[in-house]
């Protein structure tokens with residue numbers, strides 16, 4: 001309809017329906033590219049994922065860190081030292097790695113990581129995590145890890161946990177303990 005009207009007005013001129021369609025399709029491709037690049041740029045800056053909520057490390061009770069939900073209710077994140085340890089996997093030296101959900105469904109991170117973070121001190125350890133939680137920075141270390149045997153359902157667990165707005169998870173499985181453990185915690189940087 002628009003095309004025949006255009007042709008009627010510009011009969012004999014330089015612009016024809018074909019040119020108009022070509023210009024329209026080029027414009028739509030151009031706009032699509034702009035949208036894609038904007039989205040890519042947005043993602044590369046780490047803004048695609050939901051922003052992390054503040055995590056407070058309680059230095060007086062160092063085994064308990066808390067995070068807040070959107071309505072400011074504090075969710076406890078236990079950091080090791082739980083009696084009901086159900087070891088999930090093993091290091092290269094075959095010592096157990098205590099990583100599991102406790103009876104209150106709190107994630108328990110492995111004690112090695114936590115003690116290493118504490119040894120690193122405020123400049124390298126906890127402050128790094130705090131800095132990531134102050135805005136859109138990047139987190140150096142995980143606060144919790146999921147370890148499981150192959151086909152043990154770890155992906156399903158990760159995907160369920162990822163639904164929670166306060167959980168920020170890696171996209172692909174990092175395989176730290178079975179592939180990159182030799183590289184140490186520096187590997188996370």
Ligand SMILES: Nc1ncnc2c1ncn2[C@@H]1O[C@H](COP(=O)(O)OS(=O)(=O)O)[C@@H](OP(=O)(O)O)[C@H]1O
Nearest residue numbers: 147148149150151152153154155156157158159173
């Ligand atoms: N809740 C529950 N109950 C029973 N089975 C479950 C559950 N969640 C995940 N699954 C099954 O676990 C298999 C995937 O496990 P993983 O995510 O560990 O796989 S992988 O090893 O990382 O590839 C995969 O099995 P297969 O379908 O046989 O591959 C899933 O179907």
